[in-house]
Amino acid sequence: KQEVTQIPAALSVPEGENLVLNCSFTDSAIYNLQWFRQDPGKGLTSLLLIQSSQREQTSGRLNASLDKSSGRSTLYIAASQPGDSATYLCAVPYNAGNNRKLIWGLGTSLAVNP
Amino acid sequence: EPEVTQTPSHQVTQMGQEVILRCVPISNHLYFYWYRQILGQKVEFLVSFYNNEISEKSEIFDDQFSVERPDGSNFTLKIRSTKLEDSAMYFCASSDQGSNQPQHFGDGTRLSIL
Numbered sequence: 350k351q352e353v354t355q356i357p358a359a360l361s362v363p364e365g366e367n368l369v370l371n372c373s374f375t376d377s378a379i380y381n382l383q384w385f386r387q388d389p390g391k392g393l394t395s396l397l398l399i400q401s402s403q404r405e406q407t408s409g410r411l412n413a414s415l416d417k418s419s420g421r422s423t424l425y426i427a428a429s430q431p432g433d434s435a436t437y438l439c440a441v442p443y444n445a446g447n448n449r450k451l452i453w454g455l456g457t458s459l460a461v462n463p
Numbered sequence: 464e465p466e467v468t469q470t471p472s473h474q475v476t477q478m479g480q481e482v483i484l485r486c487v488p489i490s491n492h493l494y495f496y497w498y499r500q501i502l503g504q505k506v507e508f509l510v511s512f513y514n515n516e517i518s519e520k521s522e523i524f525d526d527q528f529s530v531e532r533p534d535g536s537n538f539t540l541k542i543r544s545t546k547l548e549d550s551a552m553y554f555c556a557s558s559d560q561g562s563n564q565p566q567h568f569g570d571g572t573r574l575s576i577l
Contacts, residue, residue: 381563392570393506393554400563438506442566449494449558450508450519451566 351376351443355454362429363462370424370457372439377417384413384424385438387456393438397424429461469555469569476545477577484540484572486555495538496556496566497530499523506554512538550576 352375362368372382384396397413399406399422406413412425426433436458440451468487476482488495497509510530511518517530529541538557542549552573556566 381565383565385568390552390573393568395565395567398563398565440506449566450496450511450521451498451506451556452508453506455505 351379351441351452353439353441353452353454355437355439355457357457358455359458359460361460361462364429364431366429366461367425367427368429368459370426370437370459372422372424372454374420374422374441374452377420379417379441381442382413382415382422383440383451384411384422385440387436387438389436396437426459429459431461431463433461434459467555467557467567467569469553469572471572472570473573473575475575475577478547479544482542482545482574484542484553484555484574486538486540486569487536488538488555488557489559489567490536492557492559492567494518494558494560494566495530495532496558497540498554498556499551500554500571501548501551509540509553545574545576547576550574 354373356371381400383398385393386396397406399413399415410427415422436456438456440453442449470485495512498506500506508521510520510524527543531539552571554571555569558564558566
């Protein structure tokens with residue numbers, strides 16, 4: 350059974366810091382891993398999808414890495430800004446035929462202070 | 464950029480009443496999903512739908528829940544007789560053909576059961 354864990358649960362940093370969010374999963378047989386952003390009371394915005402064959406994926410100030418063998422992914426945010434304040438979620442698909450349900454972590458709640 | 468749209472954004476209903484949550488997935492997508500997120504908890508998979516039938520449903524998705532794709536664009540989740548514990552944010556998602564395609568999410572419907 351796939352379990353996804355995210356640490357830390359919460360993080361508060363001053364503006365400008367580079368930071369790392371962690372995601373771990375118990376079953377390394379994954380097809381990909383998605384990182385999402387969720388603002389309070391809002392929807393889920395996909396940030397990055399990293400394929401199982403990739404080690405890194407970048408979008409602007411965001412960089413996601415994936416180490417399948419150790420069951421870990423990290424999301425690196427460079428030069429953090431107050432607008433980055435949100436909850437960051439990672440999710441992996443459980444693939445069985447046409448079913449691709451996502452298994453989710455609880456998220457890291459990030460506060461970037463001006 | 465095409466997006467998944469959900470209506471209503473907020474639904475308040477008396478316990479025991481029926482609710483229908485509506486979603487318009489991205490037009491050329493083939494796979495459709497409903498997830499829910501109870502406040503402070505992980506996002507949970509409810510059901511996946513492909514080729515006009517349910518691919519998989521979770522243990523949460525009991526006889527009180529049903530899904531339909533009544534026409535070529537809408538995808539609905541019905542809860543027949545709502546309970547207090549159905550209060551949650553409900554998210555619809557869709558994805559394209561291929562095991563490595565990302566899931567795209569709507570902004571969610573906040574369901575409050577009184």
